[in-house]
Amino acid sequence: xxxxxxxxxxxxxxxxxxxxxxxxxxxxxxxxxxxxxxxxxxxxxxxxxxxxxxxxxxxxxxxxxxxxxxxxxxxxxxxxxxxxxxxxxxxxxxxxxxxxxxxxxxxxxxxxxxxxxxxxxxxxxxxxxxxxxxxxxxxxxxxxxxxxxxxxxxxxxxxxxxxxxxxxxxxxxxxxxxxxxxxxxxxxxxxxxxxxxxxxxxxxxxxxxxxxxxxxxxxxxxxxxx
Numbered sequence: 001x002x003x004x005x006x007x008x009x010x011x012x013x014x015x016x017x018x019x020x021x022x023x024x025x026x027x028x029x030x031x032x033x034x035x036x037x038x039x040x041x042x043x044x045x046x047x048x049x050x051x052x053x054x055x056x057x058x059x060x061x062x063x064x065x066x067x068x069x070x071x072x073x074x075x076x077x078x079x080x081x082x083x084x085x086x087x088x089x090x091x092x093x094x095x096x097x098x099x100x101x102x103x104x105x106x107x108x109x110x111x112x113x114x115x116x117x118x119x120x121x122x123x124x125x126x127x128x129x130x131x132x133x134x135x136x137x138x139x140x141x142x143x144x145x146x147x148x149x150x151x152x153x154x155x156x157x158x159x160x161x162x163x164x165x166x167x168x169x170x171x172x173x174x175x176x177x178x179x180x181x182x183x184x185x186x187x188x189x190x191x192x193x194x195x196x197x198x199x200x201x202x203x204x205x206x207x208x209x210x211x212x213x214x215x216x217x218x219x220x221x222x223x224x225x226x
Contacts, residue, residue: 008051011072012044018064023100023120028158028223032125033059062095063123096129097121098160100141122158132220138164140217142174144183144224148198153183157224163217176214183219 019026030039033056042048052060052072061068100120122141129136144157152172153159161174170187177196187195194213196206 008047008072011052012047014070015040015060016044018066022064024122025224029060031223032063094126095123096126096136097123098136098139098141134162134220135164138162148200148203149183150200152199153222154224157222159183159219160221161217162220168215168218172219174216174219176216177208177212181216
């Protein structure tokens with residue numbers, strides 16, 4: 001580990017390294033802070049704002065499990081080289097780690113849903129999850145693949161999926177159809193039928209029997225590139 005004096009460039013480089021190590025996008029981190037999607041990208045790429053606000057710096061440091069000094073706390077050194085442990089848990093009850101499934105939910109041709117091993121983890125605020133009425137034990141993060149849900153969801157976006165057993169309603173869900181994992185917009189159809197819809201108009205709409213559609217969970221959050 002090498003300790004150096006903090007510079008604005010060090011902080012931007014360190015934030016980018018932490019985000020890359022955790023596999024989380026700058027836009028997703030910006031959303032976590034309650035900022036617009038381009039906030040941290042502008043900070044890293046353009047140096048605007050010149051410094052992170054104290055509350056933002058503290059939130060990011062807590063999320064990554066690092067000292068605030070690494071993100072530019074005044075008068076403190078920054079760690080220039082350190083080991084990043086994806087999925088490292090924090091002792092604070094303020095945050096909860098949600099597993100990221102290794103298998104993506106296809107928004108295109110589809111992916112065979114045979115191996116859904118948990119890999120990395122995403123960290124969310126307990127308070128935010130409670131506000132949405134979500135149980136952390138029933139949540140998973142999945143990467144979207146394909147373009148059939150554009151512009152709502154794009155290839156590479158991360159989605160938070162609520163797998164709670166509750167009556168479903170119209171909206172975007174992760175489903176299994178013919179043993180294929182998909183992310184689609186669902187609509188109630190005629191008795192016993194479900195409309196399976198791609199937001200991209202280039203893809204056809206279909207109607208399936210309710211018995212043919214296994215609803216894995218409802219999509220309640222997304223994060224991804226601008």
